[in-house]
Amino acid sequence: MFFIPTKKECDYIVENSKQFFKKEIKFLNKNISIYHYKQAKYEEFVKFNAWELRGLTFVEYKRFLSLHKFFELNQAPGWMKEDVKNKKIKKVVEKIDGSLLQPILIDGKIYFKTKLSFDAYQAKRANEIMLKNLNIKEYIIKCFEKNKIPLFEYISQKSQVVMDYNKEELINTQVRDLNTGEYDLEFEKEALKYNITTPKSYDFNSLDEIINEAKNNKNIEGWVVIFEDMQFLKVKTEEYLKRHKIVGKIQPHEVIKALIEKDKIYEEILSKESEKYSVYRDIKEKFLKKYNSLKKEAKKALKLSKKEFKKKYATNPYYELFALCRNKGVDEFDGWIKKHTARLKGAKKFLELEE
Structure with a gap:
């Protein structure tokens, strides 16, 4: 059912497609080869039957699988609603909004890795959690x-x-056969014996039920749907997609827009302990410092005579802004800032960030 490529076959795919790549590293004096993709073009996955090249890892020639590549509802041919609406559902579980980790066995010891790294913060923390929880x-x-x-x-x-789970945890999401790629659809029973957390299961009878639930559920990312033919499908909630658009990647121009509009969406979504909140906070502080300084200067400019104004601000990079406020009032200040920071390049220039 699943095509599990050899290392030689993975190398062939990498050599013949610009989409896929190989990362070679040394770890514990072992030669490690990791295969992944740069873009998620459906056509390339089909052309090379490369569904397993998603963090697929070889320690020398010993192969460690990850999750195979599959798509969201309406994201690619074969995953459109019309393609899957009549398929019989075998299993539905909550999709966890975290970092995917593989345990890799090297000389009898376990080391976690993300899709591409043994050294990532998430992998290192997982190793530490495992040391404290011998059940894992x-x-x-x-x-x-x-x-x-x-x-x-x-x-x-x-x-x-995106989701703030308000805790740190390793959640066992799937179990696969290393030779065939077959998924164990009842792995939760074994995991429960070791008190290991697994995703919540749902009793949906149809895809329409899931789609309707996705319109209203605001507490999860979404669901992984497994059909009887073992096709996997992701369905995400509308709230998650909305939030992901905002905080999936913290961008200066979007943060500035929210600050000007007094929209507290970042404060509401982001955990104050998260790295993303630190990025947001740094942008916010830089922006407000410059914003307040310029506004103070604009108010000063209103008190000057026309001659004094030109003499003082003729070479000032914000002459246009101060002149606008002089002619039409300080109420125009926010509109000018918003217009000139609406795009990423303008926001970075305003914040004096490197391109």
């Missing part, structure tokens, strides 16, 4: 003894993606 280590070893790999999502306030 024992469970993973038992899986490997059965020639299976358990896959996890790491969640924490610091590494918040």
